[in-house]
Amino acid sequence: xxxxxxxxxxFGDTKAVEDLTFTIPPGRVTGFLGPNGAGKSTTMRMVLxxxxxxxxxxxxxxxxxxxxxxxxRTVGALLDAKWVHPNRSARAHLQWMAASNGIARSRVDxxxxxxxxxxxxxxxxxxxxxxxxxxxxxxAALLGDPPVLLFDEPVNGLDPEGILWVRRFMQRxxxxxxxxxxSSHLLxxxxxxxxxxxxxxxxxxxxxxxxxxxxxxxxxxxxxxxSPQLDTLHDVLAQQGMRVRFDAGPQGPQLVVTGVTxxxxxxxxxxxxxxxxxxxxxxxxxEEAFMKLTGGEAEYHAQDMEQAMGGAL
Amino acid sequence: MGVLAAERIKFTSVKSPWWCSAIVVALALGFAAxxxxxxxxxxxxxxxxxxxxxxxxxxxxxxxxxxxxxxxxILAALTVTSEYRFGIIRTTFQATPQxxxxxxxxxxxxxxxxGLLTAVLAFVAFYFCKMIAGADAGAALVLxxxxxxxxxxxxxxxxxxxxxxxxxxxxxxxxxxxAIALLLLWPLLIENLVGLFGSxxxxxxxxxxxxxxxxxxGTDSGIDFHWGPWGGLAYFTLVVAVIFGAxxxxxxxxxx
Numbered sequence: 292x293x294x295x296x297x298x299x300x301x302f303g304d305t306k307a308v309e310d311l312t313f314t315i316p317p318g319r320v321t322g323f324l325g326p327n328g329a330g331k332s333t334t335m336r337m338v339l340x341x342x343x344x345x346x347x348x349x350x351x352x353x354x355x356x357x358x359x360x361x362x363x364r365t366v367g368a369l370l371d372a373k374w375v376h377p378n379r380s381a382r383a384h385l386q387w388m389a390a391s392n393g394i395a396r397s398r399v400d401x402x403x404x405x406x407x408x409x410x411x412x413x414x415x416x417x418x419x420x421x422x423x424x425x426x427x428x429x430x431a432a433l434l435g436d437p438p439v440l441l442f443d444e445p446v447n448g449l450d451p452e453g454i455l456w457v458r459r460f461m462q463r464x465x466x467x468x469x470x471x472x473x474s475s476h477l478l479x480x481x482x483x484x485x486x487x488x489x490x491x492x493x494x495x496x497x498x499x500x501x502x503x504x505x506x507x508x509x510x511x512x513x514x515x516x517x518s519p520q521l522d523t524l525h526d527v528l529a530q531q532g533m534r535v536r537f538d539a540g541p542q543g544p545q546l547v548v549t550g551v552t553x554x555x556x557x558x559x560x561x562x563x564x565x566x567x568x569x570x571x572x573x574x575x576x577x578e579e580a581f582m583k584l585t586g587g588e589a590e591y592h593a594q595d596m597e598q599a600m601g602g603a604l
Numbered sequence: 605m606g607v608l609a610a611e612r613i614k615f616t617s618v619k620s621p622w623w624c625s626a627i628v629v630a631l632a633l634g635f636a637a638x639x640x641x642x643x644x645x646x647x648x649x650x651x652x653x654x655x656x657x658x659x660x661x662x663x664x665x666x667x668x669x670x671x672x673x674x675x676x677x678i679l680a681a682l683t684v685t686s687e688y689r690f691g692i693i694r695t696t697f698q699a700t701p702q703x704x705x706x707x708x709x710x711x712x713x714x715x716x717x718x719g720l721l722t723a724v725l726a727f728v729a730f731y732f733c734k735m736i737a738g739a740d741a742g743a744a745l746v747l748x749x750x751x752x753x754x755x756x757x758x759x760x761x762x763x764x765x766x767x768x769x770x771x772x773x774x775x776x777x778x779x780x781x782x783a784i785a786l787l788l789l790w791p792l793l794i795e796n797l798v799g800l801f802g803s804x805x806x807x808x809x810x811x812x813x814x815x816x817x818x819x820x821x822g823t824d825s826g827i828d829f830h831w832g833p834w835g836g837l838a839y840f841t842l843v844v845a846v847i848f849g850a851x852x853x854x855x856x857x858x859x860x
Contacts, residue, residue, distance in 0.1 A: 340701050341694055342859040357701035368698060374691035376618060383617035391610035391699040431695070 292316055292470055293338060293439060297347030300333050300494075307333045309494040310347070315472050317438065320465045322485030322502065323474035330494035331474040332370065335443050339368055351439055363392040367432030368441040372424035377417025381408055381427050384416055385434060394435050402430040422453045429460065439470040446480060458484045482506060514553050516546040516560075517569035524565045531559065545569075607700050607709040615683065615713060624679040625721060628672040632722075635667025636729035640736025647741035659744045662755035662822040664733035665726045669755075669821055672725065673763045674788060676718040677770040681783040683710055684774030697860045704852040707775055711848065715767040719760040726759045754833065755822045761837070762817050769844045772851035790814065813843040 293315040300308040308330040315321045325331050336342040338349040340356035348355060351366050359365045375384050385399040403412045406426040411419070416427060425445065432440055442461065446454045461484060465471045475481050481488060481502065488505050490498040498505055518524050521537070521544055528535045534549040548556060553570050560567050615621055643659040645652070657663065684707075687693040700706050734742040747753055770787055777783045791814040798805045798812060809815060809827045816836035819829055829836060 336694075336859070339698055341697060343857075359701075362701060363699050366698075370694065371691060374695055376614075376686065376690050376692055378619060379614070379617045383613060387610040387613035387617070388695065388699055390613055391606050391696075393606050 292352060293441075293472055294350040294353075295334065295338070295347070296350070298334060298337060298344055298349055299346040300330070300337060300342060301345045307494050308337070308344075311491065311494070311496055312347075313489050313496065313499050315470055315489070317470040318465060318468050319486040320461050320471045320473060320484055322481035322488045323472060323491070324478060324481050324485075324488050325474075325476065325491040325497075327476050329476075329491050331476075331491065332443055333494075334491075335368070335370060335441050335472075335474065338441065339366065339370075361392040361394075361435065363388060363394065363437065364435035365437050366439045366441065367435060367437040368443075369425075369428040369432045369445055370441070370443045372421065372428040375416040375424070375427065378415050380413050381416050381419070381430075382412040384427070385431060388431055388434055392435055398434060398436075402433050405433065406430045421448045422450065425449060425453065425457070429457070437469070440464055440472065442471075442473045444474055444476070446475070454480070478506075512550070513573045514548045514551060514556055515540065515569065515571045515573050516548065516556060516567065517542060518546075518560070518565055518567050520565045521546060523563065524560060527559055527563050527565070528556065542569075547573075607705050608713060610696075610699065611706075611709045611713045615717075620682060621679060621717075624675050627675050628668070628721060629725065631667040631672045631675065632665070632725040632729045633667070633732055635671070636664055636733035637736050639663050639666065640733040640738075640742070643733075643737040643741040643744070647737075659733070659737060659741060660755070660822070661730055661745060661747060661752045664745055665729045665755060665759060668722050668725050668729060669759050669762060669818075672722065673718075673759075673766050674791070676714075676722075676763055677766050677787045678784050680710075680714045680718070680767040680770035681774035681787060682780060683714060684771055685778060685780040685783050688778040689780065694860050703855045703860075707771060707848070707852055707855065711768045711771045714771065715764040718767045719764040722763040723757075723760040726756050730756065751822055751833075754820070758821045758837070762821060762840075765817070765841060765844045768848050772844070772848035775851040775855050776847075811839075813840050816840045 295311045295313050298308055298311040299306075311330075311334060323331050323334070333342060334349075337344050338351060338356065340362075351359070356362060356366065375381075382399060382403065385402065386396065388394075389396060389399050400409070400412070403409050406429050408423065408426055408430060411423065416424065419427065425448075429445070432442070440461075445457050445461070449457065458480075461471050461473060465486070473481075473484060475484075485502050488498065488500060488502050489496070490505070515538075516524065517540065525535055525537070525546060528546070528548060533551055536547050538545050538547045553572050557567065557570055559565075560570075639659065642656055643663075646656045646658070662669070684693075687696060696706055697703055730745065730747075734745040736742075737745065747756065770783070773787055774783045777786065795812045795814050798808050801808075806828070809825075810829045815825060815827055816829070817840040818825065819827070819836040820833045820840065822833075831839070
């Protein structure tokens with residue numbers, strides 16, 4: 292379990308994290324979502340005792356990080372896969388970590404096998420591809436068999452195969468009853484990985500709710516209708532007070548109806564003798580949903596950029 | 605103990621300690637040979653080599669105390685600054701949130717290694733120099749006084765303290781280039797410049813840390829110290845302790 296209580300971090304005038312309060316329970320993957328620069332990494336560093344909070348505190352398993360006597364056995368973290376000495380072998384990197392927390396040496400080869408790096412364990416980490424570094428980072432996080440795991444943008448820069456592998460990996464860890472806290476700036480990624488979301492923007496908490504609920508709340512569903520009697524259907528739907536508009540679809544003109552289900556439209560069409568060619572629900576893209584919720588909180592606004600560019604855009 | 609074991613694995617799993625050790629050995633033996641040869645020439649033809657002070661133990665091992673220890677300081681500073689450069693310091697502090705313990709373990713490990721290396725090399729260099737100098741010139745190289753023994757056992761003590769200093773400076777500055785520049789320019793240049801400032805400089809000189817360390821090892825550089833050689837060592841130790849303490853304090857305060 293991870294708890295943040297009024298967690299705040301200011302760098303000079305910059306308010307990186309502002310009064311964050313949340314609880315991450317075990318047994319599920321919790322996504323930590325926010326645009327770049329929203330304060331996700333800073334929050335994670337405070338949870339790990341690397342950065343000192345300006346105010347508030349972060350607790351892991353009920354205690355501040357530094358009070359755990361062998362912290363790697365309680366919390367495993369992957370913040371940046373490139374944090375290894377380029378001239379040190381993958382095995383030696385894990386060996387010193389194991390030694391520092393009284394973890395058995397045999398566990399090093401075990402986690403290397405788990406992430407599929409046994410064959411290159413003796414090679415210098417500097418020569419690893421991003422995917423291999425990421426795997427080494429995961430091995431390091433799992434070294435102490437910890438009940439709590441933190442991952443900062445674990446799929447950044449990975450190929451589709453790697454992304455799938457990491458995603459399944461995290462879900463398996465959560466299924467084992469561990470606390471899994473994963474940050475990302477991509478909602479589409481989180482939608483497929485996380486059961487629950489903690490959403491922040493500009494260092495502030497925006498939402499703390501199940502992923503499905505977040506998507507439903509944020510997205511506005513529309514229905515696309517194709518019919519040879521578009522005008523008739525338009526009038527019928529409009530009479531019911533629905534928001535209807537004509538649209539030039541790929542297969543000819545179509546209607547786009549907002550805020551109703553396909554059932555309602557199908558019923559109305561049948562009762563009015565309107566032939567339907569196509570009746571399809573459309574979900575707003577996850578990115579659109581995300582922008583809608585965090586739009587005001589993003590660090591960079593298109594508007595600001597236009598101003599900065601002096602109208603050049 | 606775990607922290608010390610972790611630091612030992614880090615230290616021995618990269619190549620720089622071996623390269624640095626090889627350089628220290630080369631410097632120790634090279635200078636011993638050079639001093640032995642010069643000593644021999646000076647004995648044979650005193651007129652031509654008036655500048656030569658004569659063979660003493662601290663001259664025979666000057667390659668260690670003068671230059672070998674500097675290489676050890678660079679090595680020690682790098683054990684900290686390279687962790688900052690590659691971000692490993694964050695993993696280190698995740699594994700061991702007690703940051704002072706981490707710095708102390710590093711200082712002990714590299715310090716004891718440097719001490720042992722220079723202790724062995726001091727005797728090797730001493731006898732190597734004596735051998736090169738030959739029976740006549742080498743006769744001056746004897747360990748028969750407090751001062752001559754002090755040069756021998758003082759060198760590892762000096763090496764240990766220099767390593768602790770370098771770990772502290774590395775942790776304070778976090779950058780390899782800055783830390784190495786400071787650690788080299790301080791004894792080689794800055795302390796020697798002080799003597800140029802007339803009477804004020806002469807008043808400051810007895811309080812310069814590296815001059816005090818040299819004084820302990822047997823070279824007073826014509827400075828009028830306020831204490832004996834052991835006082836010099838105590839003074840140097842105090843300066844090292846203050847800088848190391850400041851490093852621990854700052855590293856604990858700072859975000860990693």
